[in-house]
Amino acid sequence: MKNAMRLIAASALLVCAGAAFSQNSQAVEPRNVVQLSASGTVEVQQDLLVLALSTSKEGADAATTQAQLKQALDAALTEAKRNAQPGQMDVRTGPFGLYPRYGKDGKINGWQGRAELVLEGRDFARITSTAGKIQTMAISQVGFALSREARARVEGEAQTLAIEQFKARAAELSRGFGFANYSLREVSVNSNEMSPGPRPRAMAMEAKSAAFADAPVPVEAGKAQVVVNVSGSVQMR
Numbered sequence: 001m002k003n004a005m006r007l008i009a010a011s012a013l014l015v016c017a018g019a020a021f022s023q024n025s026q027a028v029e030p031r032n033v034v035q036l037s038a039s040g041t042v043e044v045q046q047d048l049l050v051l052a053l054s055t056s057k058e059g060a061d062a063a064t065t066q067a068q069l070k071q072a073l074d075a076a077l078t079e080a081k082r083n084a085q086p087g088q089m090d091v092r093t094g095p096f097g098l099y100p101r102y103g104k105d106g107k108i109n110g111w112q113g114r115a116e117l118v119l120e121g122r123d124f125a126r127i128t129s130t131a132g133k134i135q136t137m138a139i140s141q142v143g144f145a146l147s148r149e150a151r152a153r154v155e156g157e158a159q160t161l162a163i164e165q166f167k168a169r170a171a172e173l174s175r176g177f178g179f180a181n182y183s184l185r186e187v188s189v190n191s192n193e194m195s196p197g198p199r200p201r202a203m204a205m206e207a208k209s210a211a212f213a214d215a216p217v218p219v220e221a222g223k224a225q226v227v228v229n230v231s232g233s234v235q236m237r
Contacts, residue, residue: 042225095114097113159189174237179237181237
């Protein structure tokens with residue numbers, strides 16, 4: 001009997017504790033919370049040139065086609081490596097592939113393949129001059145971007161702008177709802193880069209004639225926007 005009474009008493013204590021915990025949980029639920037976001041944008045000159053050269057070959061058999069592609073790529077690599085310099089002009093190979101060519105009867109009647117070489121760096125003159133000297137490949141695409149160093153320089157500035165915008169927006173909303181102040185509850189920060197895309201066709205046609213003339217390819221970089229977004233919630237007080 002005593003054990004039964006003790007069990008009932010313990011159960012009652014647990015129920016009371018649970019009810020008190022539930023009341024406390026409800027009491028601390030945040031009120032007057034608003035979600036908001038802001039962004040900071042800094043425009044900067046693109047300082048990284050990415051220039052791709054490519055060649056296509058066709059042959060009766062895969063071995064011959066592959067040998068022709070390799071010969072063209074080796075010659076282009078030899079010329080490019082003469083002027084390579086880390087950070088200023090880096091040289092790397094791109095996709096290299098062979099594909100069967102089918103006739104009307106559905107059977108393989110030949111092979112075709114494509115090889116690519118990429119020149120990338122901050123020295124535009126070095127890259128375009130080297131591309132103009134390569135005779136076994138034509139330029140297939142030209143693009144621009146921001147180097148890591150340039151991005152790091154402006155990302156902090158964009159972040160400062162975004163944070164100031166977030167704080168100003170939070171203060172404005174608090175005043176609008178009749179509150180004198182606010183406290184930060186949670187926040188997240190992320191960044192991205194926006195830039196105009198390359199125009200491969202026009203550039204490839206222009207670059208091809210320049211390559212045969214053994215002259216630097218004319219290029220002109222645009223500007224990129226580094227955008228930092230700040231989002232989160234504040235509690236108005």
